[in-house]
Amino acid sequence: MRFALRNFGPVKQADIRFGDLTVFVGPQATGKSVTLQLMKLLVDTGAVQQMLGRYGFEWDAAGPGLMDLYFGEGMHQLFTRATRVGWDGRKHGPRSLARRRKGSEAASVYYVPAQRVLSLTQGWPKPFGEFSAGDPYVLREFSERVRVVAEQLARAGDVLFPREQRLKEPVRKALSREIFGGFSLNVERNGRKRLMLGRAGAPGLPVTAWSTGQREFVPMLLALLELLPSKKKRRLDDVSWVVLEELEAGLHPRGITTCLVLLLELLNRGYRVCLSTHSSTVVDLLWAVHVFRQKGGVARDVLALFDEPAAAGMTPAAQRMLELDIRVHHFGQDGHVQDISALDPGAIDEREGTWGGLTGFASSTSDVVSRVAARAWRQGA
Numbered sequence: 260m261r262f263a264l265r266n267f268g269p270v271k272q273a274d275i276r277f278g279d280l281t282v283f284v285g286p287q288a289t290g291k292s293v294t295l296q297l298m299k300l301l302v303d304t305g306a307v308q309q310m311l312g313r314y315g316f317e318w319d320a321a322g323p324g325l326m327d328l329y330f331g332e333g334m335h336q337l338f339t340r341a342t343r344v345g346w347d348g349r350k351h352g353p354r355s356l357a358r359r360r361k362g363s364e365a366a367s368v369y370y371v372p373a374q375r376v377l378s379l380t381q382g383w384p385k386p387f388g389e390f391s392a393g394d395p396y397v398l399r400e401f402s403e404r405v406r407v408v409a410e411q412l413a414r415a416g417d418v419l420f421p422r423e424q425r426l427k428e429p430v431r432k433a434l435s436r437e438i439f440g441g442f443s444l445n446v447e448r449n450g451r452k453r454l455m456l457g458r459a460g461a462p463g464l465p466v467t468a469w470s471t472g473q474r475e476f477v478p479m480l481l482a483l484l485e486l487l488p489s490k491k492k493r494r495l496d497d498v499s500w501v502v503l504e505e506l507e508a509g510l511h512p513r514g515i516t517t518c519l520v521l522l523l524e525l526l527n528r529g530y531r532v533c534l535s536t537h538s539s540t541v542v543d544l545l546w547a548v549h550v551f552r553q554k555g556g557v558a559r560d561v562l563a564l565f566d567e568p569a570a571a572g573m574t575p576a577a578q579r580m581l582e583l584d585i586r587v588h589h590f591g592q593d594g595h596v597q598d599i600s601a602l603d604p605g606a607i608d609e610r611e612g613t614w615g616g617l618t619g620f621a622s623s624t625s626d627v628v629s630r631v632a633a634r635a636w637r638q639g640a
């Protein structure tokens with residue numbers, strides 16, 4: 260798939276080719292999120308229109324209405340007369356996207372937004388209709404999806420996680436240890452359902468008492484429980500794309516590594532995954548896989564990058580990781596998007612050599628420390 264953009268919000272020029280795994284890196288406010296949201300709108304136009312119509316939203320195909328309903332209030336300004344959008348060889352614009360589609364379409368992009376924590380403001384995922392019309396569509400749709408998942412899990416018991424038949428046991432144990440600290444994710448039924456973290460014999464903790472990482476992770480966990488069903492069903496029937504924005508939000512590096520095991524599982528089940536990230540841990544994994552391919556690495560080398568217990572039974576997923584088409588794109592503050600998929604640490608272009616700036620501070624710190632150490636050695640000699 261090829262995605263060509265010109266003068267779309269902060270993006271002046273982009274020619275993005277998607278692989279099985281596509282990763283966006285770059286500073287804040289450079290267009291990563293709105294580009295991924297636009298991709299979903301292009302793929303799921305009919306499904307988006309159908310969902311908005313179901314909840315009584317109306318828009319004028321000749322005006323900015325759908326763009327504000329989708330991207331958020333005032334965001335129609337992403338598009339100007341100079342904007343050009345090409346998706347897989349076809350041109351698109353606000354008018355063509357707003358044109359009414361007939362029939363019923365299922366969404367094929369499962370979008371986990373960076374603002375996912377806003378879905379739990381009352382301790383339970385908010386329904387689509389409780390959001391403001393000015394909130395981004397991807398947040399509203401995501402919250403509705405995980406609300407349905409939470410309701411389904413709650414009908415089968417008060418403990419939503421960990422639960423047998425939901426994720427592999429080594430992964431469940433790693434998540435319990437690294438993210439939940441031994442707590443379980445429960446449902447409290449006291450007039451109105453709400454999510455709680457609890458231990459046997461102790462009062463539960465409401466969302467406001469959770470750590471930042473837990474608040475960020477729980478909505479994504481509910482999505483993963485839907486995307487990774489039991490062994491009888493490998494994946495969701497209608498979904499072919501998964502977008503994960505900032506999966507690392509609020510997490511310790513060990514928690515991030517455990518999440519990356521789940522990423523391997525998503526890819527192994529045949530989803531095409533798009534990530535946006537500010538974590539060098541994520542791109543370090545991709546660099547290691549790139550080297551393994553060049554040097555004859557095998558599945559056990561991939562698994563050695565992870566916490567060994569969490570990666571138990573993941574050999575097929577690790578082998579598939581070595582076979583995937585992996586793309587990395589850097590969004591620059593100059594508005595240009597660059598393919599840095601080679602991930603060459605010796606590249607002349609700093610954007611590629613520092614993983615889009617993610618390793619820049621560590622590299623400069625190492626250089627400064629080395630100079631200070633050398634100076635001290637000379638002065639003492």
